[in-house]
Amino acid sequence: MQVTGTVLTTRRVDAYHALTVVAPGIAERFRPGHFVSVSVGGARTSMVTRRALYVHDVKPEYGGTVELVFTAAGPGTSWLAERRARDTIALVGPLGRPFPLPRDPCHCVLVGAEHGAAVPIPLADALAERGCRVDFVLGAASADRVFGAMRARRMAERATVTLTTEDGSLGVRGAVTDALPGVIADTRADVVYACGPMRTLREVTAVGIEAGIPVQVAVEESMACGIGICMTCVLPVIGDDGVTRMLRACADGPVFRGERVRFEDVGTIPFDALGAPGGGARHVG
């Protein structure tokens, strides 16, 4: 649904911007893994594509607020970073398919890399409600880009938080995937949930396969609409029938089973994908 949200608070979190917006309709329907899209540049904007943003937190105040996390990387997100309290922004959401949650309590490892670390926070709440044990592995290039470490520490009373940085400025030196096998082994994890850049998700999935446990990933692809009509955010995913299809990260995802995503073929049309040019599965229904 589309909501004109009023900005409640803005804050800088190290390298990131966080915007809390009053959006009751979105907050009410939000499930972990959902995202929202924001139009940028105001009413007569020259920027026609929407920006897809992760929701870091949902609170019941003022009928429901969502906190959005992003980096000011281009003209659109810079505009967003300049919003102040009482400004309004046009949101559409919640979008996408959320993380499937386990029916019975189990041990979960939540992996977040770069600003993808915003996603595991509300997911951890939902998992904890179901009696799951939740351990975190959060990482980034440097200390100022590790998101949500404090919040994770506060939540993880009976679990662990492992932080990694490429430059060693915080926690373990290295990538999240360097620390992950140890965490999986120590916690006897049943499932891994991950969000971050494509390269990280690929490696996390490999670790999960190695450990013999399922991995749920939330992918990031550049998208124009976020609602499934522009067809620009596709990636190759293997279906139940074994056929690879180009699925939309927004409407068919953003959550996929890691082992189903052909990470090494992202950015290409695999020759055996359904409908690939001159390709194998061309006439499969």
Next chain:
Amino acid sequence: MSVDMRTFLAHVELASPVTTAAGCAASGRELAQFFDLHRLGALVTRSITMAPRAGRPTPRMAETPSGMLNAVGLQGPGIDVFLERELPWLAQRGIKTIVSIGGGTVAEYAALARRLADAPGVTAVEVNLSCPNIEDRGRVFAREGGAAAEVVASVRSVMRYDAPVVAKLAPDVADIVSVARACVDAGADALSMINNPLGMSIDTVSLRPALAAVTGGLSGPAVLPLAVRCVWQVHSALPGTPIVGVGGVMTGEDAFQLVLAGACAVGVGTALFHDPYACLRIERELEDLLRARGFQRLADAVGLAHRPPGSPARHLHEESSL
């Protein structure tokens, strides 16, 4: 007082002049989450091809000043799945559906039209002429009147008589009027213009083209003046041919420009990416504008900008601000 917004696409009456633009509404279900599709004049599908198509590699999209480039490559399920799942869903709900078709040869267009000829729920067929012609070194059909006419004639000859055939024209031609005339002579009941002009953008960080396909179709407000010019030229040469104006329509005012240039219906594409409710908003804004200018019927405004300067606007209400 409400304005009569009904319009005719050839002999088919549409309750509203606002349609989706081809390729901007996926299967229809995505937009149905936001509003009742019955409120559209018609839903134009993505271009349906014979075989399923995976499309182009990513990145497929790049934002440009007041617009965007896309190179999706007609990703779609193919005619079989379309007829099995997507069209029945629309037909059962009674949603007016204009089916866009795309092919690599004249025979492929004809085969697609034959499959659609007896399918229930096809209000009209839009022929996407901006597909590369395999038999002509991959040059698009729309670039030349003869090639475009051949496709239109083959589709018209097999399509049901009561389903209008709409030719979708590209602006990347030396003389759009001659292509339009060739299509109408070949049996096109209506014309739709414009398809995306080709553009290109280069990523200054990676030092490579921003799109995997190198070039892509430019859409958004940047192309509106191009659309207005094409509709104007074609309407003045072929005043009796219904035109669906498409290209960069973001507001009711943009739609009004196309109507005044000669379009009797307006397609909304890129605006839907920005605002899922764009079609409804644009129709409402267009109606408000027509009322403010003293029009009682949309039909009275079609092509009105072509009247000579200084001619009296007799139909206008005396309190109008014009």
